[in-house]
Amino acid sequence: MSTSWKTAQCGCWSSAFWVKPVHHLASSSYAISLKDEMLENWIHNMATGESPHAFENPFPDYNGEKLLGEDRKLASSIADRLKESVGRLLKHLHTGLSHDANPKRPDFSVYTGTSGYAYLYLHLHRCLGVLDSKENEQYLGQALEHLREPLANPQGRRHTFLCGDAGPLALGAYIFSKMGDERSSTQCIANHLGMDKVDREVIVKVTRAILDSGQAMGSQARDNPPLMYEWHEKKYLGGAHGLAGIYYTLLLVKDSEVWPEIEKLVRPCIDYMLTLQFASGNFPSSIGSSSGDKLVQWCHGAPGWVCMFVAAYKTYNDKRYLEAAERCCDVAWKRGLLKKGYGLCHGAAGNAYAFLTMFRLTQNQKYLYRACKFAEWCCDYGKHQCRTPDRPFSLFEGMAGTIYFLVDMLDPLNAKFPAFEF
Numbered sequence: 001m002s003t004s005w006k007t008a009q010c011g012c013w014s015s016a017f018w019v020k021p022v023h024h025l026a027s028s029s030y031a032i033s034l035k036d037e038m039l040e041n042w043i044h045n046m047a048t049g050e051s052p053h054a055f056e057n058p059f060p061d062y063n064g065e066k067l068l069g070e071d072r073k074l075a076s077s078i079a080d081r082l083k084e085s086v087g088r089l090l091k092h093l094h095t096g097l098s099h100d101a102n103p104k105r106p107d108f109s110v111y112t113g114t115s116g117y118a119y120l121y122l123h124l125h126r127c128l129g130v131l132d133s134k135e136n137e138q139y140l141g142q143a144l145e146h147l148r149e150p151l152a153n154p155q156g157r158r159h160t161f162l163c164g165d166a167g168p169l170a171l172g173a174y175i176f177s178k179m180g181d182e183r184s185s186t187q188c189i190a191n192h193l194g195m196d197k198v199d200r201e202v203i204v205k206v207t208r209a210i211l212d213s214g215q216a217m218g219s220q221a222r223d224n225p226p227l228m229y230e231w232h233e234k235k236y237l238g239g240a241h242g243l244a245g246i247y248y249t250l251l252l253v254k255d256s257e258v259w260p261e262i263e264k265l266v267r268p269c270i271d272y273m274l275t276l277q278f279a280s281g282n283f284p285s286s287i288g289s290s291s292g293d294k295l296v297q298w299c300h301g302a303p304g305w306v307c308m309f310v311a312a313y314k315t316y317n318d319k320r321y322l323e324a325a326e327r328c329c330d331v332a333w334k335r336g337l338l339k340k341g342y343g344l345c346h347g348a349a350g351n352a353y354a355f356l357t358m359f360r361l362t363q364n365q366k367y368l369y370r371a372c373k374f375a376e377w378c379c380d381y382g383k384h385q386c387r388t389p390d391r392p393f394s395l396f397e398g399m400a401g402t403i404y405f406l407v408d409m410l411d412p413l414n415a416k417f418p419a420f421e422f
């Protein structure tokens with residue numbers, strides 16, 4: 001288990017100037033440092049009542065149309081448009097990456113670097129290619145091509161899947177094995193982990209360390225839930241590096257040696273999380289956050305909480321968790337078409353995975369419909385005057401992640417947020 005990837009640097013824009021009461025902002029020191037463009041946007045938003053973070057959702061809600069075909073995949077009338085967009089965006093991605101072939105500071109991570117492209121091509125291989133077809137092999141070959149440098153230049157700094165060497169090594173082990181090169185596959189594992197691969201005892205040890213650390217911090221204040229964590233001295237709450245992501249990951253560890261303890265400790269934590277939900281259905285990004293009901297994105301805000309509530313509902317069979325997840329999806333539907341773009345971490349594609357998670361659980365086509373509409377929005381990539389992400393082609397911030405999502409939409413009952421959902 002690699003819960004430590006929660007320490008991933010999230011490249012979300014802070015855009016911390018959105019404070020609802022105008023007089024707070026006007027008197028705050030934030031205002032002094034605002035760029036002119038941001039200030040103009042803010043004045044416009046205040047005048048029009050628009051959210052500075054999201055576009056108004058232009059789509060009507062679900063009206064009962066049938067969205068799945070006989071084969072339980074997305075109906076071809078919708079799927080064809082998505083496939084056309086995937087082809088078009090892949091061409092843009094190729095062009096973009098070829099212009100950025102030799103960056104001064106190479107980024108090998110899954111999160112925003114080369115290994116993320118390998119992850120995307122592996123996904124294309126699994127979802128789009130027909131077995132033994134030429135296309136299928138090409139995707140796998142392209143995945144391996146993007147891994148060559150990360151595998152040849154291990155960074156040795158971080159252990160995490162998203163930002164460290166574990167990402168390219170795990171992908172390498174899998175891809176080499178798929179290509180029938182067991183020797184190289186084994187090397188990816190053996191050179192770094194030892195031949196016992198990921199021993200069950202290691203998983204138990206890591207889980208225990210997470211529980212011990214959470215309990216130590218949890219016991220420091222009476223208001224804390226039993227398991228508490230900090231990152232950069234802040235008690236973050238969201239899916240990317242906060243409590244929602246950590247509790248969700250713990251609920252995935254079903255090892256009998258630690259499961260009874262997890263089951264007992266996590267439930268009061270989820271109950272604590274319930275108390276933090278705003279009337280809108282959203283959640284704050286951190287405990288004590290002064291910015292309030294602001295961000296609606298996977299890394300910070302309601303969309304990143306859905307996996308946790310769904311896992312908790314499955315574990316404890318408590319309807320309150322399901323209802324909380326429904327409210328998360330409602331706010332994601334209203335405020336989830338983000339001005340930050342179409343990406344996974346803080347964009348429309350990532351928010352749409354909240355709907356897909358709920359669709360897999362409930363089979364309620366309303367959620368599939370909402371995901372389809374967000375996919376439709378993503379098909380018009382670049383046409384909404386969103387901001388350009390720092391890493392515009394990357395898996396978690398940019399175009400690679402949007403393509404990943406559009407491909408996942410073709411088989412919505414098997415769609416899962418990459419590197420997070422299991």
Ligand SMILES: [Zn+2]
Pocket residue numbers: 010011012240297299300345346
């Ligand atoms: Zn983010």
